[in-house]
Amino acid sequence: AKPSQSPKQSVGPDYRPEKQKPTATVSTEVPFENVHTLSQTPQLIALLTMIRDKNTDRADFIFYSNRIIRLLVEEGLNHLPVVEHAITTPVGRTYAGVMFQGKICGVSIMRAGEAMEQGLRDCCRSVRIGKILIQRDEETCMPKLFYDKLPEDIADRWCLLLDPMFATGGSAIMAVDVLKSRGVPENRILFLNLIASPQGIENFAKKFPELRVVTAFIDQGLDEKNYIVPGLGDFGDRFYTM
Numbered sequence: 001a002k003p004s005q006s007p008k009q010s011v012g013p014d015y016r017p018e019k020q021k022p023t024a025t026v027s028t029e030v031p032f033e034n035v036h037t038l039s040q041t042p043q044l045i046a047l048l049t050m051i052r053d054k055n056t057d058r059a060d061f062i063f064y065s066n067r068i069i070r071l072l073v074e075e076g077l078n079h080l081p082v083v084e085h086a087i088t089t090p091v092g093r094t095y096a097g098v099m100f101q102g103k104i105c106g107v108s109i110m111r112a113g114e115a116m117e118q119g120l121r122d123c124c125r126s127v128r129i130g131k132i133l134i135q136r137d138e139e140t141c142m143p144k145l146f147y148d149k150l151p152e153d154i155a156d157r158w159c160l161l162l163d164p165m166f167a168t169g170g171s172a173i174m175a176v177d178v179l180k181s182r183g184v185p186e187n188r189i190l191f192l193n194l195i196a197s198p199q200g201i202e203n204f205a206k207k208f209p210e211l212r213v214v215t216a217f218i219d220q221g222l223d224e225k226n227y228i229v230p231g232l233g234d235f236g237d238r239f240y241t242m
């Protein structure tokens with residue numbers, strides 16, 4: 001992949017003149033139609049600034065990550081299909097509305113992906129959740145599959161695949177291969193992610209052109225240990241153990 005720039009943009013409410021807005025690094029643009037980046041709003045950039053800061057303690061890291069996860073889930077739900085659904089209101093009038101078409105389930109890539117389950121549950125009451133335990137080898141950075149437990153009828157559901165960090169893309173690619181081996185069509189998988197690298201996005205978008213990615217931010221690249229830069233460090237450690 002080409003080394004990416006770190007685009008900067010003025011950030012602030014629309015009513016402020018451009019020159020009164022601060023600049024901040026915003027998400028790298030990528031040329032893939034199936035990759036959707038959250039709108040780079042002042043709120044999102046402020047939340048990401050909190051979780052990227054190495055001085056943010058664990059309680060704040062969890063709180064602000066959960067805020068971004070909620071935004072991701074809310075946006076992700078906009079990518080699910082709906083069908084016409086007319087209802088009658090208590091005053092006897094018809095309202096031409098819509099309802100979601102089909103069943104969904106969440107699938108988290110353990111451990112870090114489990115941090116996104118509550119955000120999904122908060123929006124989709126009693127949603128089914130499957131788990132895939134994939135760990136990246138610390139030396140080689142290659143993913144290893146240890147375990148999976150998925151709803152039996154997963155092939156009939158839309159799958160919201162959950163993992164906050166998308167570095168080389170190896171773990172997410174392995175998880176999608178597991179889902180496809182259980183009969184889930186690629187075009188019914190939606191990958192929800194906090195921070196991605198351009199390399200991971202490119203690998204994924206080319207391998208799975210029909211799968212949709214909703215991410216909060218595409219970063220600059222990877223370092224020599226395949227950590228995302230500028231990134232936020234090890235998400236799982238910061239959320240669960242630090």
Ligand code: PRP
Pocket residue numbers: 109110111112113134135136137141143163164165166167168169170171172200226234235236237
């Ligand atoms: C992290 C992260 C992803 C993976 C990303 O998990 O949550 O699953 O690394 O890297 P990749 O795109 O290069 O595969 P890790 O294996 O460190 O486990 P954890 O969830 O227990 O922290």
Ligand code: URA
Pocket residue numbers: 112165167226227228229231232233234235236
């Ligand atoms: N996993 C993380 O938690 N962070 C990275 O930057 C890469 C993989």
